[in-house]
Amino acid sequence: MPVESSFLQNLIQPADTKIVMIIMDGLGGLPREPGGKTELETAFTPHLDQLAGQSACGLTIPVGPGITPGSGPGHLAIFGYDPIQYNIGRGALEALGVGFELGPEDVAARGNFCTVDADGLLTDRRAGRLPTEESRHLVDLLCTIRVESIQFFLKLIKEHRFAFVMRAPGLSDDLTETDPLKTGVAPRPVTAAVAGSEKAASLVNKFLDEAKVLLAEKYPANMILLRGFAKLPALPSYAERFGLHAASIAIHGMYRGVSSLAGMQVLDTVGSTIADQFTTLEKCWDAYEFFYMHVKATDTCGENGDFDGKVRVIEEVDALIPRLTALQPDVVIISGDHSSPAVMKAHSWHPVPTLVYSKYARPDGIEKFGERVCARGSLGILPAMDIMPIALANAGRIAKYGA
Amino acid sequence: MPVESSFLQNLIQPADTKIVMIIMDGLGGLPREPGGKTELETAFTPHLDQLAGQSACGLTIPVGPGITPGSGPGHLAIFGYDPIQYNIGRGALEALGVGFELGPEDVAARGNFCTVDADGLLTDRRAGRLPTEESRHLVDLLCTIRVESIQFFLKLIKEHRFAFVMRAPGLSDDLTETDPLKTGVAPRPVTAAVAGSEKAASLVNKFLDEAKVLLAEKYPANMILLRGFAKLPALPSYAERFGLHAASIAIHGMYRGVSSLAGMQVLDTVGSTIADQFTTLEKCWDAYEFFYMHVKATDTCGENGDFDGKVRVIEEVDALIPRLTALQPDVVIISGDHSSPAVMKAHSWHPVPTLVYSKYARPDGIEKFGERVCARGSLGILPAMDIMPIALANAGRIAKYGA
Numbered sequence: 001m002p003v004e005s006s007f008l009q010n011l012i013q014p015a016d017t018k019i020v021m022i023i024m025d026g027l028g029g030l031p032r033e034p035g036g037k038t039e040l041e042t043a044f045t046p047h048l049d050q051l052a053g054q055s056a057c058g059l060t061i062p063v064g065p066g067i068t069p070g071s072g073p074g075h076l077a078i079f080g081y082d083p084i085q086y087n088i089g090r091g092a093l094e095a096l097g098v099g100f101e102l103g104p105e106d107v108a109a110r111g112n113f114c115t116v117d118a119d120g121l122l123t124d125r126r127a128g129r130l131p132t133e134e135s136r137h138l139v140d141l142l143c144t145i146r147v148e149s150i151q152f153f154l155k156l157i158k159e160h161r162f163a164f165v166m167r168a169p170g171l172s173d174d175l176t177e178t179d180p181l182k183t184g185v186a187p188r189p190v191t192a193a194v195a196g197s198e199k200a201a202s203l204v205n206k207f208l209d210e211a212k213v214l215l216a217e218k219y220p221a222n223m224i225l226l227r228g229f230a231k232l233p234a235l236p237s238y239a240e241r242f243g244l245h246a247a248s249i250a251i252h253g254m255y256r257g258v259s260s261l262a263g264m265q266v267l268d269t270v271g272s273t274i275a276d277q278f279t280t281l282e283k284c285w286d287a288y289e290f291f292y293m294h295v296k297a298t299d300t301c302g303e304n305g306d307f308d309g310k311v312r313v314i315e316e317v318d319a320l321i322p323r324l325t326a327l328q329p330d331v332v333i334i335s336g337d338h339s340s341p342a343v344m345k346a347h348s349w350h351p352v353p354t355l356v357y358s359k360y361a362r363p364d365g366i367e368k369f370g371e372r373v374c375a376r377g378s379l380g381i382l383p384a385m386d387i388m389p390i391a392l393a394n395a396g397r398i399a400k401y402g403a
Numbered sequence: 404m405p406v407e408s409s410f411l412q413n414l415i416q417p418a419d420t421k422i423v424m425i426i427m428d429g430l431g432g433l434p435r436e437p438g439g440k441t442e443l444e445t446a447f448t449p450h451l452d453q454l455a456g457q458s459a460c461g462l463t464i465p466v467g468p469g470i471t472p473g474s475g476p477g478h479l480a481i482f483g484y485d486p487i488q489y490n491i492g493r494g495a496l497e498a499l500g501v502g503f504e505l506g507p508e509d510v511a512a513r514g515n516f517c518t519v520d521a522d523g524l525l526t527d528r529r530a531g532r533l534p535t536e537e538s539r540h541l542v543d544l545l546c547t548i549r550v551e552s553i554q555f556f557l558k559l560i561k562e563h564r565f566a567f568v569m570r571a572p573g574l575s576d577d578l579t580e581t582d583p584l585k586t587g588v589a590p591r592p593v594t595a596a597v598a599g600s601e602k603a604a605s606l607v608n609k610f611l612d613e614a615k616v617l618l619a620e621k622y623p624a625n626m627i628l629l630r631g632f633a634k635l636p637a638l639p640s641y642a643e644r645f646g647l648h649a650a651s652i653a654i655h656g657m658y659r660g661v662s663s664l665a666g667m668q669v670l671d672t673v674g675s676t677i678a679d680q681f682t683t684l685e686k687c688w689d690a691y692e693f694f695y696m697h698v699k700a701t702d703t704c705g706e707n708g709d710f711d712g713k714v715r716v717i718e719e720v721d722a723l724i725p726r727l728t729a730l731q732p733d734v735v736i737i738s739g740d741h742s743s744p745a746v747m748k749a750h751s752w753h754p755v756p757t758l759v760y761s762k763y764a765r766p767d768g769i770e771k772f773g774e775r776v777c778a779r780g781s782l783g784i785l786p787a788m789d790i791m792p793i794a795l796a797n798a799g800r801i802a803k804y805g806a
Contacts, residue, residue, distance in 0.1 A: 401486075
């Protein structure tokens, strides 16, 4: 039961302590066969097990019971933000996902190439899943469009998909979508979903008119569809909310974007291995009070159904834990943003194994870090949002309430 | 997740049952050394263990995850009140803390003697931490002040500190403080923080003018500062909220005050040992339906870093449990208002071991009452506010909801 953020904010006090949060994306799993072990339970993790033995452990629920989170809400929750209050719209997520540095005024959307016939009616909503290489040229072509000196940015995702960003002050993202979600009809014009969005709707429609002209001879990609218009939600920063000078060690755009949204300084890593990320942690250790490190490959393996691969990634992280403990962090959080069981090949709703280590944690004496031992830990089965207040308390960063 | 108090209140029904709540202040603890046991886990507690074996056990969170409660909020929570909704202001707490019987209209503040120079500028905000014996005379002197036939009460806390209470109908506590929190400037006059507080502000300022005259020659204690103006929050009583005729067996002012706020009859104990408190329980057994007993020494030892002392106090309570069970209470709650681990020498945020005994409790079959077994108990890890409804249910005092 999280406390109100304003209540917590009033109790925040400074301290000379450091907190490290390692998020193994999609960490939670399921047994491969009846009676078997999960990915985490299977992995040989002597260092994580030792840390868990000295930690308070539990299972975190990112959004709510039975709710499968995307990476956005999953991260907001473990970062300590209400993932329902702060909804990152689809368009903004796509832009973050391709590493676009989305500004607070930018209106983003998901874009894709489509095919229309001579009458302008949709015949293929995905333009035959155009090869990525062909899309690249067309995206470059669309980038040349100018409407009333507004800046437009398009960034290829893959195949027929791209991120669309419109940059101008004061634009609203309350816009209807152009994709009618069926063929045989014309793409819809964008309309203002609420009063005040007319300017933005008009600009997008003018862009679409230009795009139609430029793509006229580019069959099958002779038109585009835009949906999921969204600006970034305005989040109170880690500095405002938790009094933390925070940094993010993430490789992929989406996680760099979400942590940047929380006001974390996004650090660049030389190389792209998990070990390289630990090197960044070591190099920047003195400069920040809070570090978020994102490990992507656990989720990739989970979504690919690669149980053994996910086990190996967890073991790779485990082998690097001594480099973390050598830094003598005051508080360590190890968790995931959601579960991605390999047997489901997808994100899932299952609560996520989580440990909070500090010398003031009440240790559960767990012998092996895993889902089922965490279910009996002293953190209980709790909202992911509750982890940051507990970590801050362990770091001496929350003052006593009342006398 | 507590139910709304109005919802609960509508279901309250009378029953011929008795509930006893024993609060060992700061009960929760931490191991003294890695891999060791907490204070409660260390203590030899055969009677508590037997009770726990027949009880539903759990860990209570007084205010919220990571929040370290003072004694006021910690008590309100285990009493069943929302400790954030019902905030006891600093001044009211100080007055309760010295055993002042604060009335519902009284405006209280923290007072302290200070030193000002010839120009009235602060040179020492604590008057050199005046010895308690000297303060006593000055407090008596200030008690002679009369302003517009209003009653003022001052009660020495210790050294330079005292509780200040102003008694008159209809006064507001929305007042600014006089302490500028730094030296080299004059104490501030009290002002109305909101419209409607002008009368109270004017009365306090007139009191301060008189105090200045009386203390003029009393260097270094030649002025006073007042802050934390607060009335008591108006709490629905135990009779209104839970239908309970309730009594409190507490020795110290603060806990007598908080229980009185909940409408409990505060009983006087002959002597001051825990055994004496059990005698009060026995003597008054027939007269009430609910008894709150407060054991202070667990917290005192915790705050002093006295691990062994805290263990001994817990064992002292344990040895008295047969006198409780001989009374055949229908429901027994054993818990704390917060944790005070000896290794931290302070209150802490850690959840508090709690048992609810009744013949209708679903027993967890716990063998030893302690933090880590409670973490796996059937009450779970729950808000402290939830304990009273569970106890009332066990006492047959909550009617069925719906048909």
